[in-house]
Amino acid sequence: MKLVDKISSYSSSHPFYTFEFFPPRTDQGFENLLPRIVRMSNLNPLAISITWGAGGNTKDTSLNLAELTQSEYQLDTILHLTCTNMEKGMVDEALRAAKERGIQNILALRGDPPRGKEEWIATDPRFQHALDLVTYIRSHPEFSSHFCIGVAAYPEGHPDHLVDEETEMKLLKEKIDAGADFIITQVFYDEEKFISWVKQVRQRGITVPIIPGIMPIQTYQSFVRLTKLTGSIVPAQVMSDVDAIKHNDQLVKDYGVELAVRMIRRITTESNVSGVHFCTLNLEKSVQRVLETLKWIGHSPQVVPNKLIEEPVTSLPPSGTITPITASNTATLGLVNIPPTKTEVGSGELNKADSWDDFPNGRWGDFKSPAYGVQGPWGNNDAINPGTLSEWGNPQSLDDLTTVFLKYLLSESTTTPFSSDPILAESKLILPHLRKLTERGWWTVGSQPAADGVRSSDPVVGWGPPTGYVFQKSFVEFFCTTDDLRRIEQKVVEKGDGWVHYYAANSKGEYRTNVPEDGRNAVTWGVFAGQELIQTTIIEHQSFLAWKEEAFSIWSDWASFYRPNSPERNLLEGVHKDRWLINVIHHDYKQYEALWTFISDVV
Numbered sequence: 001m002k003l004v005d006k007i008s009s010y011s012s013s014h015p016f017y018t019f020e021f022f023p024p025r026t027d028q029g030f031e032n033l034l035p036r037i038v039r040m041s042n043l044n045p046l047a048i049s050i051t052w053g054a055g056g057n058t059k060d061t062s063l064n065l066a067e068l069t070q071s072e073y074q075l076d077t078i079l080h081l082t083c084t085n086m087e088k089g090m091v092d093e094a095l096r097a098a099k100e101r102g103i104q105n106i107l108a109l110r111g112d113p114p115r116g117k118e119e120w121i122a123t124d125p126r127f128q129h130a131l132d133l134v135t136y137i138r139s140h141p142e143f144s145s146h147f148c149i150g151v152a153a154y155p156e157g158h159p160d161h162l163v164d165e166e167t168e169m170k171l172l173k174e175k176i177d178a179g180a181d182f183i184i185t186q187v188f189y190d191e192e193k194f195i196s197w198v199k200q201v202r203q204r205g206i207t208v209p210i211i212p213g214i215m216p217i218q219t220y221q222s223f224v225r226l227t228k229l230t231g232s233i234v235p236a237q238v239m240s241d242v243d244a245i246k247h248n249d250q251l252v253k254d255y256g257v258e259l260a261v262r263m264i265r266r267i268t269t270e271s272n273v274s275g276v277h278f279c280t281l282n283l284e285k286s287v288q289r290v291l292e293t294l295k296w297i298g299h300s301p302q303v304v305p306n307k308l309i310e311e312p313v314t315s316l317p318p319s320g321t322i323t324p325i326t327a328s329n330t331a332t333l334g335l336v337n338i339p340p341t342k343t344e345v346g347s348g349e350l351n352k353a354d355s356w357d358d359f360p361n362g363r364w365g366d367f368k369s370p371a372y373g374v375q376g377p378w379g380n381n382d383a384i385n386p387g388t389l390s391e392w393g394n395p396q397s398l399d400d401l402t403t404v405f406l407k408y409l410l411s412e413s414t415t416t417p418f419s420s421d422p423i424l425a426e427s428k429l430i431l432p433h434l435r436k437l438t439e440r441g442w443w444t445v446g447s448q449p450a451a452d453g454v455r456s457s458d459p460v461v462g463w464g465p466p467t468g469y470v471f472q473k474s475f476v477e478f479f480c481t482t483d484d485l486r487r488i489e490q491k492v493v494e495k496g497d498g499w500v501h502y503y504a505a506n507s508k509g510e511y512r513t514n515v516p517e518d519g520r521n522a523v524t525w526g527v528f529a530g531q532e533l534i535q536t537t538i539i540e541h542q543s544f545l546a547w548k549e550e551a552f553s554i555w556s557d558w559a560s561f562y563r564p565n566s567p568e569r570n571l572l573e574g575v576h577k578d579r580w581l582i583n584v585i586h587h588d589y590k591q592y593e594a595l596w597t598f599i600s601d602v603v
Contacts, residue, residue, distance in 0.1 A: 001076050002148035003047055003105045004181045007209050007274065014296040015268050016046040016275035018078070018211065021282055023050070023061035024370050025546045030061065033282055033370035034068065039354060040284050041075055043297050046275065049078035049107060049184075052094075059094065067101040078105040078150065083127035091127055091136070095143050107150040107184060108133040108175075131175050138179035151180040153210070155188050155197035156233045169204060176206050183208060184277050187215040189227070189234050191263045198271040212267055215279040216286040217256030219359070220246040225421060247457065249359050250465040257289045264294060282370040285355040359464045359526075359536055372543065388415050389561055396567035398441060401575070405443045409435055417558045418445040418551070425460045430474075433596045437478055440603060445551065445581075446477035448523070450589045456526055463536070468528030474595040475523055475539065475585040485512070485580045491602045500598060503544040504582040507552040511545065521585050544583060551581050 003018075010016050019040055024030045037048065050066045052058060062079065070077040079098050083091065098106065110130045127133055130151055137143045153172050157165055172183070183206075188194055198210060217223045220242060227234055238259065245251040264276055278287050291297045357369035391413050392404045407413040409431060414422045427434065429449045437444055449461070451472035456462045462470060480488075485504050492500050492514060501521055505511045515521070524537035559572035586595035 001104065002181075003076065003078060003150070004148050004209065006046055006076065007182070010046065010274070014294065015264075015273070017291070017296070018047045018049060018275065018277045019045045019287065020049045020051065020277060020279045021065070021370075023053075023058045023065050024282065025372055026368070026542045028368040028542070029282075029370050029372045030065070032368055033065075035353065036282070036284055036370055037069060037075070038073060040280075040287070041073060043288060043291055045075075047076040047078055047105065049080060049105075049277070052080040052082055052109075059090070063094070063097050063101065066098070066103055070101055070103050076105065077103055078107050079103050080107045080109060081133065082109045083130065083133045091133065095137065095140075095147070099143065099146055104146060105148045105150065106137065107152070108137070108180070109152055131171065131178055134175050134178045134180050148181045149179060150182045150184055151175045152186060153183045153201075154186045154231075155194045155212075156186070156190065156231065158231070169200065172201070173204050173206060176208055181208055183210045185210065185213045186232070187213040187226070187230050187279055188232055189238055189259070189263070190232075191266050192235075193233065194267055195271045198273065209275070210271075210273050211275050211277045212271075212273055213277050213279055214260055214264060214290075215281070216260040216290055217242065217252060218281060218283060218286060219249055220252050221421075222281070223252070223256075228420065247459045247462055248466050249463050253286060253358065257286050257293065260286075260290045261293045264290070283358065285358055288354070356534070357536075359534060368538075372546075391415060392417070394562075394568050396571055398571075401443065401571070402438060402441055405438045406435065409438060409444075416445075417554050429460065430596070433599070434476070436603070437476065437599065442478040442480045442484065444476060444478045446475075446583070448472055448475060450474040450586075450592045450594070452590050452592075456528065464526045464534065465528045465531075468526050468531075470524070470526045471589060473521070473523040473585060473587055473589045474592075475583060476595065476599065477581065477583040479575070479579045479581055481578070482580065485582060488582065488584065488602050489514075491598070495598065495601060499587050499594070501585045501587070502582060503539070503541070504580050505545060505548040506578075506580045507555075507576050513541070515541070517541070521587075523585060539583060539585060548581050552576055 007016065021033065021037060024033050041048075048069055050062050050069065052062045066077045066079045069075045079094075081091070081094055081098075095106070108130045110128075126136065134149055134151060137147055137149055151172070154168060158168055176183075183201075185194070194212060201210065215226070223242060226232075241255060242252065245255060267273060268276070278290075280287055288297075357371055393400065395401050395404060404413075405416060408416045408419070409423060409427075411423060426449065427447060430447060434444045434447060449472065451461045451470060453469045453471060454461050455466075456464050456468040456470050457466040458470070461472060464470070488502065488504075489512070492502060496514075501513075501515050501519070503511075503513045503515065520538055520540040522535045522538050525533060525535045527533055555572055555576035559569045559576065562569040562572070584595065584599065586598060588594040
């Protein structure tokens, strides 16, 4: 059913809400997202949305996930669709595939900006802006009447700051005049700014539904990263509140729920919006807690043509249970086989299905989590910002690249292409070791020190609830040459004694490891009062290879900012072609220097 029809038919004592999900990076994440979506469907969202990676890089998984939610689970689904960098014919293919799957709602987005703007040429010049996509759908006889179209809006201004506020408002009006039916806003935390913005939108004669984007704060690190990515303006009081509790993951999550509740209550009262859109980050517990606090769940709204019947629910499914799912068509979709289940995800190994991955720690997380490799709102990932290029200079030699990574380690620069945030306090504990490797030309992009039963409230390595202890195995990840990799492999055989595991891969698809095929390395875990043991960081084959693809794409993206055959481009493309990404783990977490002693022997 079209979203605008559902909104016009909606009649309840509380506003409606929609949920946003993104396609996970791993098969296990995909498998565990499906029952999560089923559980969250019991909260009665008016619709759900599925993100679409820039340039269609998640085309298959986005369409497969949308087909399951729309056809198999009968959830009205909004499929995000970007136009930037879409190959010729891909938009038609995506729209046709969505129509065949019974999807009637599209969120038309421009998508991430193209890499290397100086050299970029649109592969399909018809689609360079969201307006182009809206206009095309509305003018196409096959799609015009079938789709309900939504567009994005930016109450705090576009994150790329491409145009001023006045121009942004005019562009929004053009998208609506071209045939867009509803608006979903970028995530924000300044409700005062949003309320003022809505008034301006209405003064322009825009009458379509406005659905504000709400993202409950999940962790301090994800909050900082995603607000930077989206360009959100965080009120000083909110930032102060979060900073004061940033070392207590549970308090951050609790505060995120309270803040979301406060924001929703105000904006639904003062700006007269009829619903909200939750950016879930593929996590469920915080969204459920927000709805419970608002007292919006407990009834089951059922929309029928021109009428809504609100039926009382005698009992909601208990938190953590999974409604059996049907996967009769997963084989034809190319997905992993997902058998019906009545047990909790990870039962016997993980905590409750709805909250076992609530405390992701660092980049890795658990590869089985639907939130593994978390994306930003609307599917956008961290991307190289042209504005940061000057911070890295114009590297034309391997020594220049070493300087880029060394300046980051020494806090002389705040970013690298592989990290959009300043170096962490945790990394500073092992800074001499990281510096030694980088000076050798082994450019480090990930690491952590060993920790043996450190208080979970520790301001540097602590995480999760404060009443517990955390543990870490040390690992380090860097780029190196083929000869270096051979030396490391030889040293693992000679002196590893079973304590050292490594993963190595290159852009050509070659992969080497000494980890058994079914091996999984838990490198971060915690023990807390009243809970099962929590493993938040697991490094294994799938997670490493998923990250490897992203890591080498960063070299390509970086190179694309420079002219073909320039010294900078030739250097970066050469690194992409010839270097290996390697991750080395030492399992003796009781010996703080064990990994670094081993690496020193290699050096």
